[in-house]
Amino acid sequence: MSFPKNASSRIGTLDKKxxxxxxxxxxxxxxxxxxLAGMGYRVLLVEQADFAFGTSxxxxxxxxxxxxxxxxAQFNVTYESVREREHLQKQYPNLVKPLEFLIPIYDQYKHGASFFNVGLNLYDIFGSKWKHGSYxxxxMDKRYPLxxxxxxxxxxYYYDAEVDDARLVMRVISEGISHGGIALNYCxxxxxxxxxxxxxxxxxxxxxxTEEEMELHAAVIVNATGPWTDELRSQVVAGSxxxxxxGSHFLVQRKRLPVEQAFTLFHPRDGRALFIIPWQGMTMVGTTDLDHPASYEREKPEPFMTSKEMDYLLTAVxxxxxxAKISETDIISSFAGLRPIVTMGDMAPSKASRTHRIFADKNLFSIAGGKLTTYQRMAADLIQRILPL
Ligand SMILES: Cc1cc2nc3c(=O)[nH]c(=O)nc-3n(C[C@H](O)[C@H](O)[C@H](O)COP(=O)(O)OP(=O)(O)OC[C@H]3O[C@@H](n4cnc5c(N)ncnc54)[C@H](O)[C@@H]3O)c2cc1C
Structure with a gap:
């Protein structure tokens, strides 16, 4: 089944159940x-904008x-994520590609090389391979004079992987469509x-x-709206x-900051980990981790990098x-996304758990948190919760 082509008849032609x-x-x-489509269920996906419009x-x-x-100490998150990384590289070798990371260790860092080596050993044990060491x-002086x-x-050095996130979403949706599911954007x-x-x-x-409205029914409704989760869920239960x-990133031309591997660095102000990543012929720097106040959403519907975040990232680079003397004038583009983190009190943003949670409320199943990397585990958990229908 392909995407319906005639916009004026899109929701009118949908089954109601x-x-x-x-x-x-x-x-x-x-x-x-x-x-779910692969399991033979009759499944409809609706997206309010472009597919992958949100954090993905x-x-x-x-x-x-x-x-x-x-x-x-979120060992379970790392273990699951490393296992998923290994699966995804095998599943989508053209999309999910290995990426070498370098961690330069400076005297002023809180931890030395032996601390990081413990982490890298665990990382490789979780991934059942031995791919870390030192240069x-x-x-380094020859490769990176700057x-x-x-x-x-x-x-x-150690290895992780990179992916074009929006392309991965499109690929997964198109697989669902080829299994017989219907996916509708701008709905x-x-x-x-x-x-x-x-x-x-x-x-x-x-x-x-078209502004056409329609009532659609199903045995189960899944709320996978990420940062928007509370908007649907609060129609059923009170509270958020x-x-x-x-989190914000900016991009500079590769010639201004030429990196062939990704770098993990620790911010001189707060010690947070950041990345400098070679990305599609450019160099990407990120990310921040800050509460996103409702007033910002009123100002602009889409999240944006603030000047404070830009300064923070520039300082790190x-x-x-x-x-390299990277400055504001070198920035050719920036983007920001909202992590849909399940609330766990008011701990520091970077310490907030990245594990996913499922909320079952009168047959509305909301799933939030998690990571791009763990989406298949999240799908499996959600499906286990809703079956049998
Ligand atoms: C800065 C940043 C960096 C990150 N980096 C990584 C990383 O490198 N690796 C990693 O594994 N994870 C990373 N993450 C986490 C990961 O990106 C997110 O966990 C994941 O993308 C969330 O996906 P989602 O589908 O739950 O939410 P979203 O991608 O936001 O999808 C929700 C969708 O629901 C739609 N929607 C909302 N309301 C409605 C409605 N009423 N009707 C129809 N549609 C609706 C939205 O338009 C949106 O497209 C990062 C997150 C951030 C913010």
Whole structure:
């Protein structure tokens, strides 16, 4: 089944009854859609804008275990993520590609090379391979003349993977379609519908291209709307579960900051881990991790990099590559995304757990948190919760 072509007849031609309707065409919704369609269920996915419009096109593009989760003792997140990284590289070798990371270790860092080596050993044990080590300072000097050598003690390397996040979403959705599912973008779920016992049994959607409205019903409604999770869920139960944490990146021309491997660095102000990543002929720097206030959403509907975040990222880059003298005028583009983190009190953003959670509320199943890397595990957990239909 292909995407319907005639916009004016899109929702009018849809069946009114489904096994499962999934709201949200990011990686979370896409994974659930693909797997349910593959199991033969009649499944519809609706997305309010372009597929991957939300966080799933604004990530750091890494399929990674997340070394920093080890530092926060989130061993389960790292273990699951490393295992998923290995699966995804085999499943989509043209999309998910290995990426070498370098960690230059400076005297002023809180931890030395032996601390990082413990993490890298665990990383490789989780991934069942041995792919880390160190480079000599002489070799680094040859390869990276712009790298800050002052107080540089050693340079470690390890491997993770990279992916074009939006392309991965499109690929997974197209697999769901080839299994018989229907996916519709520019179709927004406005209202959760209930039967006379109060159970959720459908959604009212609007085709945002034609403003046509329609009521659609299903045995189960899945809310995979990421940072928007509370908007649908709060129609069924009071309270919010999502803490929106903004992360921003900027891109500079590769010739201004020529890197062939990715770099992991620690910010001189707060010690947070950041990345400098070679990305599609450019160099990408990110990310930040900040609460995203509602006032920003009123100002601009899409998240954006603030000037404070730009300064923060520039400081990090110029500490590691001081002679490159990267400035605001070098930035050719920036983007920001919102992490849909499940609220766990008011701990520091970088310490907030990245594990996913499922909330079952009167037949509305909301799934949030997690990572791009773990979307298949998230889909499997959600499907286990909703079956049998
Ligand atoms: C800065 C940053 C960097 C990150 N880097 C990485 C990384 O390198 N690796 C990694 O594994 N993870 C990373 N993550 C995490 C990862 O990107 C997210 O966990 C993941 O993309 C969330 O996907 P999602 O589908 O749950 O949400 P989203 O991608 O936001 O999808 C939700 C979708 O729902 C749609 N929607 C909302 N409301 C409605 C409605 N009423 N009707 C219809 N549609 C609706 C939205 O338009 C959106 O497309 C990063 C996150 C951020 C913010």
């Amino acid at each position: 489904w096994d499962v309707i999934i709201v949200g065409g990011g990686i979370t919704g896409a994974g659930i859609f693909r797997d 096109s604004r990530s750091s593009k890494l399929v990674h275990g997340g070394l920093r989760y080890l530092a926060n 000599s300072l002489e070799e 790298l800050n050598k002052q107080a540089l003690r050693s340079v470690l 927004k779920a406005n209202t959760v519908l209930r039967d006379n016992t109060g159970q959720v049994d459908g959604i009212q959607v609007v085709d945002t291209l 579960v999502i803490r929106k944490l903004r 110029n500490t590691m590559f001081p002679t």
